[in-house]
Amino acid sequence: MSVQDAHILVIDDAPEEIRSLLQALRAQSWRVTLATTAQQGYQRAQLLAPDLILLDVRIPGMDGFALCRQLQELPRVRHIPVLFLTSAASPEERLEGLSQGGVDYILKSCEPAELLARVQIHLRLAPRPEASAPAMPDASSPSQDEVILRAAMRLIGRRLSEPFTLEQIAGAVGTYDKRLSAIFRQRLGMTVFAWIREERLRKSRQLLMETELGMQEIAETIGFRSACNFTTAFRERLGVTPSQYRKAARHDTPAAMDAVGA
Incomplete structure (x- = not known):
């Protein structure tokens, strides 16, 4: 072209x-x-x-x-x-x-x-697609529900520190709250806010391993109000405190990581 x-x-x-x-x-x-x-x-x-x-x-x-x-x-x-x-x-x-x-x-x-x-x-x-790209969408093209799910996950991942309502998330990806809730339940087996919680804790594990940020800084980065709230949620989910997780991760032994639920 x-x-x-x-x-x-x-x-x-x-x-x-x-x-x-x-x-x-x-x-x-x-x-x-x-x-x-x-x-x-x-x-x-x-x-x-x-x-x-x-x-x-x-x-x-x-x-x-x-x-x-x-x-x-x-x-x-x-x-x-x-x-x-x-x-x-x-x-x-x-x-x-x-x-x-x-x-x-x-x-x-x-x-x-x-x-x-x-x-x-x-x-x-503009980048050019491969010349061999099909002229029509194929059967593997994502459904609109899949597109909405991916868009919501990407949006939340970029804005973990921000407080969202379900209505705000749904509107930002072009749908309404009940449909978004149904998509998350059907495709991920959890609510939107359960997924957000899991994503915040996943991101926190990454930050604990890869940065020197303190607990308050990590808490603010992933959307917890305080280091205390973050520590409590982390311990409830993984059975250890964030500091214990960081220490085990820095030792980088399989047994240590297994012990903290990595």
Whole structure:
């Protein structure tokens, strides 16, 4: 694929607001496909595997940030550059878009020439999939429930220190709380918060072995209020204190690690 032959997917529920930008894109030699709902955008991204995606943020049902997180979990799609094209202009929204996988953040008020220049840059920089990649999603493509699960696990893993409600996690990955709970129970055999607890303790074991951080620092890094709460949870789960675990890990003997439940 050359830059001139690129296929661009635009996901925006109000395309009339960006008519001049769409006209500028279509005036190039690029193929432009439009999706007007998040679910339609998800399906078309997976089916068509475009070369670049322009994604609005404020989309009813599932916002652009959540959709971007889901797209990152699709093997055929995760390499595709996502550029947010939106009127959501706050610094917090810009940072959110760039930190969750977007390669650029462009305001709808921009001049068409600016949009074209940015699109051209990212088309040139975009990684190319293997030539042997299938033209259509195969039977091994993850279901949307699997995509939501992976997106939730990745989001939580990146933000272990932050307090989450179930509703916040679900909304951030494009679903609702009861569905997310059901996905975790069906696929992992535990609740969302049981998994978070396990992930925090897994991360704590890594930090105990690989860093010199103190107990309070580790507790804050993985989302416990205090070193005391962290120590209590660690001992209840593994039968030893974090300090005992670190000492055994530093000795690096199989018997010692077995003794602390590693």
